[in-house]
Amino acid sequence: MTAETSQTLDRGLRVLKLLADTDHGLTVTELSVRLGVNRTVVYRLLATLEQHALIRRDLGGRARVGLGVLRLGRQVHPLVREAAMPALRSLAEDIGATAHLTLVDGADALAVAVVEPTWTDYHVAYRAGFRHPLDRGAAGKAILAARQHPRSGPGYTLTHGELEAGACGAAAPLLGVTGVEGSVGVVMLAEAVPERVGPRVLDAAREVAEALR
Numbered sequence: 725m726t727a728e729t730s731q732t733l734d735r736g737l738r739v740l741k742l743l744a745d746t747d748h749g750l751t752v753t754e755l756s757v758r759l760g761v762n763r764t765v766v767y768r769l770l771a772t773l774e775q776h777a778l779i780r781r782d783l784g785g786r787a788r789v790g791l792g793v794l795r796l797g798r799q800v801h802p803l804v805r806e807a808a809m810p811a812l813r814s815l816a817e818d819i820g821a822t823a824h825l826t827l828v829d830g831a832d833a834l835a836v837a838v839v840e841p842t843w844t845d846y847h848v849a850y851r852a853g854f855r856h857p858l859d860r861g862a863a864g865k866a867i868l869a870a871r872q873h874p875r876s877g878p879g880y881t882l883t884h885g886e887l888e889a890g891a892c893g894a895a896a897p898l899l900g901v902t903g904v905e906g907s908v909g910v911v912m913l914a915e916a917v918p919e920r921v922g923p924r925v926l927d928a929a930r931e932v933a934e935a936l937r
Contacts, residue, residue, distance in 0.1 A: 735759060736769050740789065743779060744903070749786030801827070804904060804936060805837040805852075811908070811931035812839040819921055821912035822850045825932065826863035826895070828905040832856065833864035836906075848891050848911045860886045862893035866907040870897035880922040880929075884915075894921045896929035901936045908932050 742758055743750060750758075755766045770787055773779040777792030808825040816823035816839040825837040832855040840847055858864035862883040869878035884892040894917045895909025908929040910921060 732769075735761065735765070736773060739766075739769050739773065739787075740778060740793075743787060743789045749782065749788040751786055755787065801836045804906075807935040808837050808908070808932045809839065811928045811935065812837060814931075815839075815908070815910060815924065815928040816841045817843070819910050819912070819924060820844045820847070821910040821921075822848045823908070823910050823928070824850055824863065826867070826907050826909065828858070828867060829855065831858060833858050833861065833867065833907075835863070846913065848888065848913055850911055856887055862886075862895035862911075863907045863909045866895035866897045866909065867905060870899065870905075870907075874899075880926045882917050882922060884917075887911075892917050894925045896922075896926040898929055898933045898936070901933050904936060 738759060739755060742755065752763050752766045752770070755770075756763045759766065770779060770781065774781065774790070777790045779787050780790040781787050804827065805825065812823040812825060820841050820843065822841070823839045824835045826833045826835050828834070835850065835852055835854045838850050838852045838854075840850075856864060858868055862881045865883060866878070866881040869881055872878065878897070880894055880896040882892070882894050887893070888911075890913055891911055892914050893909055893911045895907045897907045898904060909925055912921075
């Protein structure tokens with residue numbers, strides 16, 4: 725800790741991160757051990773976070789992330805979109821296809837940013853807000869593949885005709901970005917994805933991941 729930082733705030737944020745990383749919640753004792761502070765401090769932290777609905781405690785006393793984080797989370801998409809736009813523009817112009825950033829929303833893949841190329845005679849119309857099941861389309865399948873290979877990543881995913889007849893897609897997952905699960909990809913009208921598209925999409929996904937770290 726430095727003179728410019730708040731120890732209490734730092735501990736509160738660490739509590740939220742610890743709770744976000746578990747599905748079953750943590751007890752006061754477990755948090756005390758992980759934070760390296762006494763139980764009284766943990767009680768005070770939890771009481772404050774609970775007051776703001778950022779955590780909740782079940783009947784067994786285990787603390788979990790509260791619904792208040794959803795209000796904060798609604799502001800994430802615009803920030804992620806802004807960070808991704810330069811890489812998406814470059815990808816769309818380079819490939820001549822519609823580029824998109826897709827994030828997980830429940831069981832769906834949700835397009836949160838879309839950039840169409842400026843120089844093509846025609847391209848696939850794809851709009852921000854478009855959603856589809858994670859197990860259909862390159863964007864969702866790239867995310868599912870990353871769940872199976874969280875460290876190294878699966879490379880890129882190619883599909884054809886799964887979301888729109890005559891359209892094919894390529895997507896690569898965002899890796900190493902805490903709290904963000906998504907992919908970067910392109911969709912185009914073609915019988916097959918050209919060979920150079922997959923590696924280019926992979927590079928774009930890395931660029932977006934770097935911008936979000």
